[in-house]
Amino acid sequence: MDVRGKTALVTGGSDGIGREIALQLQGLGADVIVSGRSPEKLQAMAALGFGIIVGDLSGPTGIDAVVEGVAGKPLALLVNNAGVGSDYALDDIASLASAAQCIDTNFYAPIAVTTRLLPQLKAQGEAMIVNVTSGLAIAPRAGGPIYCATKAALRSYTQAVRYQLKDSGVKVLEALPPLVATNMTTGRGGKMMSAADCAAEIVAGIKANRAEVAVGQTKLLRLVHSMSPALARRIMIKF
Incomplete structure (x- = not known):
């Protein structure tokens, strides 16, 4: 997809991976609008020439x-990137509120935004929906059951709607990042990919009209899973 002159919306676009996607799309000549929860971060994006929308996608x-x-x-590119983690604990009833926020933001919001903006996307003749899931959509880790479940659900949704839209002119891309250095992953150990490098692979997938982009180390996980799903699960469950 040639994004020059195209209007794009990046949810969760004022920070982390979303911010880097927005910057790179802008650099390619797209007219980019970003949404987010922080008015301060959004004002910083406005100063860089982005359209901004304040909106917490965990609620209607x-x-x-x-x-x-x-x-x-004339919306031609929708990047469903906004996402949150969850403090859910199996033995803590109070943490159900965190689980609900994660489910609403990571899974229901992309569905609602996609459904409501689809007429605008179809009207462009050529358009694309990008759903940012995670390598954890392939195999979960025990420490994040709700987050992993939302990303697996979004992966399944993405595959189904891609088929539904195959003759519509609207392409559907799933991006599966690995562990990326963002505010969400602060304090996590292990080697992390930079948000800029992650975004670069996603934007390359957009330009190439890819259906799926396994980013960074997710490529290896996808390969292992293709040979042995059980082995992939054993590796990732303790990650």
């Missing part, structure tokens, strides 16, 4: 704000 008000913020625009 935020979803409405994002959809209404691009109403009437």
